[in-house]
Amino acid sequence: MKKFLKYLGFGILSVVAFFIGIAVIASIGSVDNEETFPPYIAESVPKLATWDIEQYKLLMSKQGMESVTPEQWQLYLDMFRKLGQLQSVGKPELQNWRTTLTLGSGNTSYAVYLVPLTFDTGEAHVQLGLQHKDGKVEINSVRFLSDVLLK
Secondary structure, three states: OHHHHHHHHHHHHHHHHHHHHHHHHHHHHOOOHHHHHHHHHHHHHHHHOOOOHHHHHHHEOHHHHHOOOHHHHHHHHHHHHHHOOEEEEOOOEEEEEEEEEEOOOEEEEEEEEEEEEEEOOEEEEEEEEEEEEOOEEEEEEEEEEOHHHHO
């Protein structure tokens, strides 16, 4: 019985050490959310609010751009255009974040931010799905939220 408890204890300790090791390795490669994403948001949101597809192509990841067809992008931008001219960008609020570690491509940090905006038509928000990989930040998803879009 003593031998069984010894093996059981060693097994549980090994599993705990394994998960702690994974967490440490993942945190070593992650970025500081406050230093990385908010400055990028402040720089990119005014470009997104131009409603120009070329700006979106420059700012978004390949997966983000290819998630819908060019025709759908044009429909979305025409709809977002109802928001009007961007007046100001508020303080981004972190909604969620995670860092993934893959052997082939290294660490990738993902974050979702909700950003308050003021347009000449009123208040709105944009929800941005961002990724940081190989020293580069890109947008995976853009979602504008406003009552104006419901009209």
